[in-house]
Amino acid sequence: MTRTVLIRVASLVPLVILASFITFSLLQLTETDPAIVRLGDDATEEAYESFREQIGVNDTFVVQYGRWLGNAATGDLGESWNGPNQVSQLLKERLSVTFSLALGGLFVAATIGMVLGIAAGVRAGRATDSVITAAASTGQAIPNFWVGILLVAFVALPYDVFPATAYTGPTESVKDWLISITLPSIALGTAAAAAIARQTRAAFVRVLHEPYIRTALSVGLSRRSILYRTALRNASIPVVTSAATLFGVLLGGAVIVEAVFAYPGLGSLVLEAIQNGDLPVVLGFVFVAAVGVALVQLLLDITYTVIDPRTRVS
Amino acid sequence: MSAPEAPTARESPIVKIAWGLILLLVGVAILGPWLSPHDPNLGDFSKIMVGPSSENWLGTDNLGRDTLSRLMVGTRIAALAGLEATAIAIAVGVPIGITVGFLGGALDRLVMRVVDAVAAIPALVFAIAIIAAIGGGLTQAMIAVGLAFSASVARLARGLTLSERERLYVDGARVVGLGRSSLLLRHILPNIGGPLVVIATTVFAQAIVTEAGLSFIGLGVEIPDASWGSMLTNAQRVHRDNPFQSVPPGVAIFITVLAINIVGDSLLRRRRGESFDHPAGHLEPVIARSKDVDAPIVDPIAQPMTNLDRTAAGADWAGGASRVLTVRSLSVNYPTTTAVLSADFHVDEGEVVALVGESGSGKTSAVMAVAALLTPPADVRAAELSLATPSGDMSLLDMSRSEQRRWRSQLGVVFQEPAASLNPLQTVGRQMADALKRVGGMSRREISDRTIELLTAVGLPRPAEVARLRPDQISGGMAQRVVIAQALASEPRLLIADEPTTALDVTIQAEIITLLKQLGEQRGLAVLLVTHDLGVAAELADRTLVMYQGRVVERAPMAGLVTAPQHPYASELLLSVPRNVGGVRIEPKIDRSASLAVPTAGCVYAPRCEHATPECREREPVLRNVRSHLVACIHAEELDLPAIPVEPSAFEPGGER
């Protein structure tokens, strides 16, 4: 098991590094001058130059990236161009919101999606299946931030149960944290749940066409046992596999949904950074998102080896 | 098959409605500015945030601007945004995917690494990073979205190219000397065009949602332009006073995405051609229906059926052995083809009966019908389909699905693909235990003892060890032994073996044949064997039925068929078996290029038969007694067909067919 985990980590680390390299290169396209971002328009040329020298933007590209990566490995994502703040510090204050929403969304999506998908799968070809499939196809098209807007307009504001704008961190009060992420998680999770339901159902149907189902039938296994033991476990494999990608989608969605609820997450931080031309923050944001997705991928890979023993490395 | 076809009459009404909506949206996108009832950007301060009225159908916003008009103008922005982003994603992703997929090698690995890395960043996050690099605004935002999606497009295009290249390689197009680039253009592009259209619809739908999202947070369209996303930003400002304002733009996005998804799904379904019309798959096999005996398939002029049977079956049939399986007038039909037409056969205790014929001859359909394992849309009918069981005769006809379990417990089935026939996630022992539990009345201890006993009986060395392994950890030959052991779990009287050796190596084939032979003899099993390989049949079978295009064309004792085939097709099959004569392997020389189309009248074999006469094309031959074989050939008596005057053991099992 440890070996399996180590091998996964070893394949995810280069991926994240390469992703950071691509983003770093991409941000070189900009014409933003960090000196102007920090010192404004009316400083002297010497002051500009000494600032550029100080933060190292005069070095070659390779040297700059190497330094960034070296620091990133120790958790230091550099200094914001806009002020003397550490990027990692800025991100840390905001991380909790965005990741809470994305994970909450994944939770909503996974539970509702799996339940509906299984319900449709075990009754494949019958009325329940048709209703769920139709509902899921429809649900998949609902934009998550619009669900958020509707929830704010028609649930949060008229009734006094859920906050419309106040986020509480999990360290302050777990209960308030859960309450504050409930509506955004539903907003994020709706379309994703529909996607998971469809995927689960499709995986079920595919599995029911596999030869080993025929064998199970021929040796006399009951319908129940074929469905809930043989088919369910096999059908869950593709769903678990794609959940990391879904988490990425939800993380992107969270950036927008948190704006709906005016929660102070990574989204508002990065919007401000874009306005100010504060690129180290943007780079840090992408890096943190990629690391987050990779971590979820790792967790899912571990889950996956439990479900599918073939992937275990011995 | 390549271009997206317009909706056809076969499409469901929902798909038609979706097409209609898309056309409507295209119309509004083009004509919106002229159709809109008010100036979308001009506010009327006397009418701020009014509700829907005859003047303003969807009300007005916080600046008194008409919502419907803004929505219509927003349609154009959404459409343009979707088109731009999709065009960029395709223009960037497709060439990269096709090129690396086609060239392969180090370039492929390098580029795919980069693509994977980009895909590791959530698309929206990557789009935000691109906007940070190149600036905001609608066009920039759509370039960003397009680039963000290009990674997944490249990945898909590469996958399509790889499978297409594989197929070409198989077809041998490369050998013909086409240059690489012309090969690429002529074969690959048209074939992956269709799937790419499906991908494009997905990207388009996602791009519309992403545009709305980016505009909502202020990274897309610039104020005061109306985009569905920016309308939502506005609406949110006046939440408390006028919640209705958030509804129309969201509905517009939702309906658009839904329509595109529905059309995309229907295109995908049509491409895949996967018939999941019966989603329950193997779980809901068809019910065999009863019917009357067909019109004479056995020539009425010849002797009565039973006597014929006796003669054709050979002496030991009449010797009072007890009948295990009886099948009369079995037909299996599919919507467009007939897999089996009025087949009669039976198997006695301790007897091995082989159904032989090339693929598509209907032999597998026939035995799977007996095993009650055929799935819709197969239509199974028979006059009799019965098994003798210790508790009396049992008939499969009109048996409900739940009762079918009882039928299946009386027989064991061995399948063609042993590896695919076992649940990949469970150990052998676990699967054996499941099969044994079904038999009932055994403690856990007894079940594990019996597992070991059965695994030993099928010749697996170290059975306890094998029981702890999963299917992917054992060889195909071992897997087939496990499948046989599972089939024996319920101590059936009839064993059905469908091409049990086809997927195995030649040496393993011989072992499995020996095993089946032993088991049959030791346990007095009745065996119904399906094989395309007469060598295998000759090793195992007592009697044989030769099938061609769903018809039984000859039925004879195995030895009789091998030494003196009476039907030209049986003779062809015999000559196609590779043989060893004096240690020299003789490869068959058979030309199978002749037409395989089933003639509408006369003998089905006529298009391929070298003895065919005009009469053969008019009159359909029926089974009749010729030299103690049942033969469906008009000219059987006159023909002197070549056979192989050797013992069956001279056959080498595992011929190429």
Ligand code: SF4
């Ligand atoms: S009936 Fe005619 S065509 Fe058919 S097998 Fe006999 S000789 Fe050939």
